[in-house]
Amino acid sequence: MVAIAPLREPFAGVERIAVLRGGGLGDLLFALPAVDALAAAYPGAEITLLGTPAHRVLLTGVESPIADVEILPVAQGVRDGEGEDPRVVEDFTERMRARRFDLAVQLHGGGRYSNPFLQRLGARHTIGSRTDDAAELERTIPYVYYQHEMLRALEIVGLAGAPATRLEPALAVDPERRDRLAAALPAGGPLVLIHPGATDPRRRWPAASFAAVATELLADGARVLVVGDASDVPAADEIVAGAPGAVSWAGVVDLPDLAPLLSLADLVLGNDSGPRHLAAAVGAPTVGVFWVGNAINAAALGRQRHRVQLSWTTHCPVCGRDATQVGWTAPRCEHDVTFVGDVRVEAVLEDVRGVLASTC
Secondary structure (H helix, E strand, O other): OEOOOOOOOOOOOOOEEEEEOOOOHHHHHHHHHHHHHHHHHOOOOEEEEEEOHHHHHHHOOOOOOEEEEEEOOOEOOOEOOOOOOHHHHHHHHHHHHOOOOOEEEEOOOOOOOHHHHHHOOOOOEEEEEEOOOOOOOOEEEEOOOOOOHHHHHHHHHHOOOOOEOOOOOOOOOOHHHHHHHHHHOOOOOOEEEEEOOOOOHHHOOOHHHHHHHHHHHHHOOOEEEEOOOHHHHHHHHHHHHHOEOEEEOOOOOOHHHHHHHHHOOOEEEEEOOHHHHHHHHOOOOEEEEEEHHHHHHHOOOOOOOEEEEEEOOOEOOOOOOEOOOOOOOOOOOOOOOOOOOOOOHHHHHHHHHHHHHHHO
């Protein structure tokens, strides 16, 4: 039995569990090992994810311990968006109260907004993390920013007596979609997918650097396919222009097809982003470019199939402000320049070649 911290006693009579985890794809993936732990500790309990539309799309049609996904309303600190409507929030909480959850689990940050939101659901038992200024739940751990998100979530569910069953997420893919996408790919050598995007522009390795790696991989005989959403098209176009022979599917592959496509890759190269985390969850080897602070929270744990290249930049390259200070009151300058531009092309290429050599 594996646990991140001493396990508490399980709760009795738990048949319905709610898990609060909004955010992006990566945020959901980091929560999945904790969900697996809950499913094993409370066999037969129905687990409901309180998440986002993207989470529902990703989980639709695939085997998962999550029985259903309830879409969170737009609410400060819980789900970003415009047009927060208190009536919509109240309607949601009333509907959730009617489901009579036995256990509600807060995996959504330090609890300043998410703990009060969770309390409104009326569950018999509540667990989560909290900062010093957040509302108390029945059982909590201290929220310390610099902790790996997957391990934080596992530590939280340990409060409900749920030991870890896995340390990293594993997600099934739709086999029919996978076969259709495989048939559309050109034949050739090892398939390397490049995802150049990231929600935070400071996490984005320059497109020219990706292009330099792609050029060398093409010379090695690899197939290089650039993927991403519509916002990644300019970077993808720059990569393809700088690496003749690379192909861009950026802006073409929708979310339901993304996981099956990533599962076909011999390697996925990307930044600290949801698609890189998703690639690892569906079984693809990865090489990731990370800012050092983000690596503490989000980098892959193993190094046989995954490699991490770190930028040790700690201050804004424009104004010099310290970027390592985190928390609600920490200063954030207005500059969105890359913090990972100093990661060397040669180092990334060496990692890519090394992983391909050991996994293909």
